[in-house]
Amino acid sequence: MDIFSSSLVFEKVPVAKGKDKSVIQCMECFCDNFYVGGKDGVLQHFTTSSKTGIGERQTLREITKRQMGRGGEIRQLKAVPVLNHLLVLWDNSITALNMFSLEPIAALKKIHNVSLFRLGEPAAHTQQVFVELFVASTKRRAVSIYKVCVDRWECVGNMALAQDPVALAVHETCLCVATSDRYILHDYQTQSALELFTHNLGKQNVLAKESVKGEFLLNGPGNLGMFVMNSGISQRPPVPWPDGVLDAVVHFPYVLVLQNKALHIYSMLDQQLKQTVLLNSGKSLLSTTDSVFVVAEREIHRLSQSPLEAQIRKLLGCERVNEALTLLDGVQSLLPEDSYKHLRRCIVCTSGWIHFYREAFLDAKELFIKGDLDPRELISLYPGMTLISEDFKSQPPTVSNAKDLRKLNNEAQPEFHKYLSFLCLYLREIRRTDLGQIFLQDIDTTLLKVYLRLGYYDNLNQLVSSRNDCVLDVCVPDLEQYKRFFTIGLLYQSHGQHFNAIQTWVWMVDESVDSSEPNVLLHIVGVLIFTQRDPGDQNTFEPQEVLSILTNYPVALVSYLEFLVNEQQSQMEKHHTLLANTYATQILHTDREMQNNDTHMEEMRQKLQHFLWQSSIYDADAVYAKIQSSALHVEKAILLGRVGEHRKALRLLVDEERDEKAAEVYCWRTSAGRDREFTQQLFSWLLQSYLEFRPHVSAAVDLLNQNAVAFNLLRVLEVLPGSWSLQLVMRFLCESLRAMTHDRRMRGLEKSLARMDNLRQRHAWMEATQGMVRMDRSQVCHSCQRQFIGPEFLCRSTGELLHTHCYSTNNSQ
Structure with missing residues (x-):
């Protein structure tokens, strides 16, 4: 991966005669200002007048230079922009220069006996702006803390060491110090110290560098780049880097590791080597906000990282989806939320396409749904499928294992049928989601075509019998081609075109076509005749006569009974009971015969449950006997509640259905309009059901905490197990006490209001009856x-x- 692009920033021209000591030793960069320190003690200040693009050479213009002395290398440079200072480590001393003129600042005397130094963050929100300077001294075996201001600096702290300091990193008040044999964390405010691990100074270059916030990068034993938090723990695995590491820096989310002849770039997220950049005579690295600079003996190179979004898309182009997802999640905080969500969908969908063409269809379905794949992208790949959206432009997947489904349809029908079955599975799944609701016309029209091609005629009839968004102009010709004329009538009927539906079915009878549906045709047409006749028609059939005719036609029977109960408002018990039993019959039949249609089954159950809750006229015992041996536990519970068997109903929901939510809904719906005592009794029974036999502790706790107002506090305290902690029911107790206090205050208020009204009435009565009576x-x-x-x-x-x-x-x- 070309994560970083390299450009030459500065090149030192060698001296023609004599021994050349003008090699680069160190550098510093701030905005457009570049500082280069040489081995000969020469400090140069450069500036650049304009920004350049990634990969382009940045031209420098020398502003000034300064000879620090007769000789000796400049070992370290650090700019302090908030103070306009440039700190120079030369001749084992720190000298403060003006950033722009390179003139010494007379008020700041040299700090002697310095091995290396680090700067803290500027304290800009205090009365006086200052920067903390951390100075390591091998001679004194200590780290001193200085407070650096514009015109003075003073030593404000000192940390003694048992051995010589060889590396130093700082984050806020925590210092990470490498001594001659180990790494130590030291907090100079609390004076607490923590030894981390030992190292081998003779065989490796000891490094201590700042990583991301609160984290240090250390060169650990066994050539491992160790990440250590300021608390002493490691929250990410180490990076296994090569021998002979000279320097390393963190440019999130990457670690750049420098050797003499190469620069290795590792990911902090998966610890894998991502890129190698060859170079000559590498010495050190400097990481800034935008770039990483590589200092060699005579050259300085600028490494610019390509945009994170471009890196992720490039990984996707190489089908390295796991790496792309790891990178995306690792840099989520650096990306706009919209970009993150879009890239994540792209990654997940790309993974879905790879699984799709591998015929790992279940995984592909989950990934497509998770990635919010536009279903039209999938539909457009299949031959013979019509897209309704005219403005849609397909973007075929660019995965390496992609197949041409049109070619597959012509040459390998069995394999193509696998893909067709997947399309059926996916569309049925996506149809229920929010995304599917946006493209219902495309989904339903395609689903109808797939059912036709696969011969799933039961599913086809269920699709067109219920509410659907199939486009008639597209679907009717396909149904005619497959001679599914009865289905055409159902499709017309579901779209409200009853006349066209009847005309189609009448034509079927006249022409004797589609003999696969001889009975269903008759009873559907019968229902239309019975329910849509003019009420003033003298030849209107009596309900009992119609019911006797439709006894053998369940679909028609349901339609007519719904007409009697919902539209004609029939109050006859036998009509309500027969409708409930017919619903139950269809559900039980669907459960046995069509187990692959969960949607239809769920719709029928919802209709039955709604009817059992709303109607109070049916014979509950008769309906219960109908479903007693089935698994319709919710429906049985509603029926038991109708006859007052509330405890038994709750037991059924808890032990058989095992649906805590359904049990809670039962309590609220059953107690609606009843007094408070009944509600409390009902919820008390439910709580006892959770606590007895097979205790459901979590369900009991949730019930109490979410429905505190429905319980009698004293009854609950009597039945709660003694082993429960107070914390489990703290929310319940608080809300119950609050509710009790509220009720007591409301009763007192009502009593006071009643007393006031009584006094007002007595006063009015006395006013009206006062007066003289003559006898x-x-x-x-x-x-x-x-x-x-x-x-x-x-x-x-x-x-x-x-x-x-x-x-x-x-x-x-």
């Missing part, structure tokens, strides 16, 4: 009808005049 001897008691004599009378606030004893008697009542 004289001619007035009589309202209760005993005797005249009042003297003052022995009582005026009641209601306005009635009573004797005292009468008032006492009435008031006690």
Whole structure:
């Protein structure tokens, strides 16, 4: 793989006479500024005026240069753009120069006895901008930490070592130090240290480099590039690289490993060698955001990585789908979400095409569905299949093992039939998905053609009898060619063209064609006559007479019973019971005779379940007897609930159907419109079913946590096993207590509102009855009808005049 392209950036012209010491020792790069340090102590500053494309040579223009002294090599350069500093390691000392003029910064005195150094990230959000400088000293056997500002630097920490430091890498507060025999992690803030592993300094070049965030790359024992996190653990396998490694850098997702004569590029994701670049006299590597620079004795080369999307597509072109998928998933965070999803679909679909032509059809189907393959791409490969979408442009798969299905159809029919069967399987599967709903016309039309070619006539009739998107102009000629005239009538009927359907069937009777469907034709036409007659027609058949005629025709019988129950709103128990039993009969017949049509079976079960829930008129015992020995456990549970056998129904759903969701739905639907006590009792029975006999702990926990409001908290606490932890039912307890508190507060509020209304009524009553009552001897008691004599009378606030004893008697009542 050509992952990186190389271009020459800088070339040192050799000196003609004398001993040539002007070889390149190190380099630094920041934006358009290039710094080259020589073995002769010469520091050169170059700049480039414009960006160049990948693979093109980048021309440099020298700005200035500086001789650091009489001699001695410049071992290390590092730019500090935030401070405009350039740090130079020369003569075992660090000198700070201005980045642009290369003049020494007088305020920053040299730091002596330095073996190597590293810089930390700039602290730009503090009051004063500064950079941390980590200086390793062989003489002092220590690593010192300096705080570098614009006009000063100061030592703020020191870490003593037992041996000489030979390599150093830094991430935030963690230092990875290679001493003369081992690697050590040291956090200079917490002063914690962790020894990693030993190395052999005499036989290998010791390396400690920064990898991705929080990770270090080390040259481990046995020529292994080890990845170690700042916590001391390794989260990815090591890279097995060659002997004689001079330098290595990480340019995610690759590791570039330098030898004297070659550069090896490995993937961090699968640890495999991906590319080798030949060169002469390699010395070191420098990784920047955009590129990797290779420093040789007299040349500097720039390696530019090709775009990740291009790499993935190139792997796909070579059918290296596993590598492409590994790379894509590894760099997901670097790609836009839309690009990632599109590339992943391309990879999965390419893998699907490879499996498809290998005739590994089950794997191909799963991959096509997972990769959201446009079903029209597959349909367009088959001869005789018509695409309805006029704007579709096919892009045939470019896999090496691709076959010409048109040629296969002409020369190897048995093999072609395998591919045709796969198309049938795939289209039936994709038809139910969201993607399939977009291309229903293409899918249903093609499916009809495939059923015809394979002779799957039962599946064909089921397709056209139910809702479908077959295109009539395309499908009818094919059905006529195969003499499937009865199916043509069904197709017309499913598209609402009843007149055309009847005309087709009448023509069949007149011409005596398609003798394979003699009875079904008659009973379908009969249903149309019985259900579509004018209600004012004097010759309308009585329902019982029609039912007796259609007894031997199940499909027609269902249609007519649905007409009676749904449209005519029949309230006769025998009609509802017969419809339920007929549904059950068709389901049981489908289960025995057509086990390959799961869709039809599921549709019929949904119709039966919906009817059993909605209707309250049928004879539940009769219907239960019909399906008692079958596996229709959900339907049996609904029937048991109709007769009050709720515990038995729940047992059936839990132990036989083993469908927790169905049991939960049963409880909610059965308790709809009932009082709270009934709901709590129903859910309590379901919980007991989970806990008894064969305990379903996870189901019981989910039931409690997801339906806390449906339970009586005290009853639950009584039946919960003592071995359960509080954490299991914490959510249930919190929601139950919240619900209880809410109910109590609501009852108190309702009581207060009722008391207030009572007081308001009493106040209104008192206001209405207050007033003077005038009495004289001619007035009589309202209760005993005797005249009042003297003052022995009582005026009641209601306005009635009573004797005292009468008032006492009435008031006690």
